[in-house]
Amino acid sequence: MANNKEVAGQDYEQAPEYQQHVQAVLASYDNPEGLLGELVGQLADAFWWIKVYRRDKENLVLSQMATALAKRGRYVEVDQHLRLNLFELLSGRLTDSNSDIESRVTLNELMTERGHNLASLRAEASREVLPQIDTMDRLIERQFKNIRLLMQAHDSAKFAPQLHKKLDLEIKQLELQVKKSDEDQRLEVARQ
Amino acid sequence: MKTSVSKLLANRANALKSTGPKSQHGKHASSKNAHKHGLAESLSDGERAPSLLNAELVNDARRLGYSHEDAVALIDALQTNRSVILAKHAAYAEKPIEDRMPNMSMEKIDELLGWWMSPEVKVTPRERRYIVKLLYKEVEKDNDPVRRLTLKIDAHRKLMRYEQRAVNRLRRAAKGQK
Numbered sequence: 001m002a003n004n005k006e007v008a009g010q011d012y013e014q015a016p017e018y019q020q021h022v023q024a025v026l027a028s029y030d031n032p033e034g035l036l037g038e039l040v041g042q043l044a045d046a047f048w049w050i051k052v053y054r055r056d057k058e059n060l061v062l063s064q065m066a067t068a069l070a071k072r073g074r075y076v077e078v079d080q081h082l083r084l085n086l087f088e089l090l091s092g093r094l095t096d097s098n099s100d101i102e103s104r105v106t107l108n109e110l111m112t113e114r115g116h117n118l119a120s121l122r123a124e125a126s127r128e129v130l131p132q133i134d135t136m137d138r139l140i141e142r143q144f145k146n147i148r149l150l151m152q153a154h155d156s157a158k159f160a161p162q163l164h165k166k167l168d169l170e171i172k173q174l175e176l177q178v179k180k181s182d183e184d185q186r187l188e189v190a191r192q
Numbered sequence: 193m194k195t196s197v198s199k200l201l202a203n204r205a206n207a208l209k210s211t212g213p214k215s216q217h218g219k220h221a222s223s224k225n226a227h228k229h230g231l232a233e234s235l236s237d238g239e240r241a242p243s244l245l246n247a248e249l250v251n252d253a254r255r256l257g258y259s260h261e262d263a264v265a266l267i268d269a270l271q272t273n274r275s276v277i278l279a280k281h282a283a284y285a286e287k288p289i290e291d292r293m294p295n296m297s298m299e300k301i302d303e304l305l306g307w308w309m310s311p312e313v314k315v316t317p318r319e320r321r322y323i324v325k326l327l328y329k330e331v332e333k334d335n336d337p338v339r340r341l342t343l344k345i346d347a348h349r350k351l352m353r354y355e356q357r358a359v360n361r362l363r364r365a366a367k368g369q370k
Contacts, residue, residue, distance in 0.1 A: 034252035153366035164257035
């Protein structure tokens with residue numbers, strides 16, 4: 001069994017966003033309990049990670065863009081405040097939300113200073129974090145596979161009673177058939 | 193900030209003096225230093241003592257029509273997969289802000305180092321460069337969001353094979369296959 005002493009105490013399950021997500025998935029499966037509830041909970045977790053990876057893929061590119069603009073020296077010596085502002089500006093600009101004119105001017109000035117426009121900055125940032133994006137794509141793919149396998153496991157567990165009942169009936173029917181054919185044979189022999 | 197960096201330096205300095213554990217207990221403890229999540233053992237163990245399994249879930253599986261043996265195998269697989277999920281969440285958790293190193297350049301670290309170290313401490317320029325680099329790595333890790341996210345992604349990449357094996361095993365167990 002896994003030794004989860006290091007992971008014990010992580011209260012992600014208490015995070016409202018995560019709880020809401022799990023509750024929504026459980027509700028879509030008619031709130032199962034026990035074994036089926038745990039299986040659906042694990043299924044919900046796989047859906048959760050797809051959401052997280054997708055969000056973080058975008059955040060990764062935006063962070064890289066902000067870092068590139070905020071970088072000053074040879075090393076990562078970056079003005080944290082500026083980077084944070086740039087991150088918000090970039091995410092606002094890329095999602096077409098309303099950012100004030102002054103901020104847009106600042107961003108444009110910084111990009112021009114570094115010889116970039118928004119597209120070229122994004123392209124360069126994406127190139128920089130390409131290995132991480134590849135890994136995230138693989139992780140997302142893995143979650144889809146997990147979902148498929150967990151759904152199969154859920155269906156097997158859910159329909160196990162019906163399956164067992166059906167198998168029991170089939171076995172009983174076969175036993176009866178065998179018994180009947182035995183009796184028929186005996187009668188046939190007796191008649192002859 | 194001063195406290196955490198000083199503590200780090202003191203720990204490093206003390207660690208250099210150490211010749212390793214002496215007692216059996218210490219040796220046993222240090223043999224587990226590289227132990228990260230224990231998932232590897234859990235997946236290769238195969239059978240688990242039924243007492244460690246959630247009895248309620250085993251009973252539930254029995255109620256669903258699984259034989260005792262199949263129910264134990266299914267709940268074992270289910271709990272192993274839950275352990276992988278917990279490890280994933282733990283690996284993705286953000287380091288609390290108060291535990292992070294403040295953002296500063298190598299030059300600044302070097303400058304502060306001179307200020308923190310007492311004149312009795314004899315450190316060669318090479319050792320000093322090493323300490324600065326070590327501290328700078330921590331600064332980088334704690335302050336660069338790209339780096340922080342990269343570390344988390346990498347941790348999940350490493351857990352991927354455990355995830356794959358755990359879910360496959362769970363699917364097989366649910367189907368009543370060994």
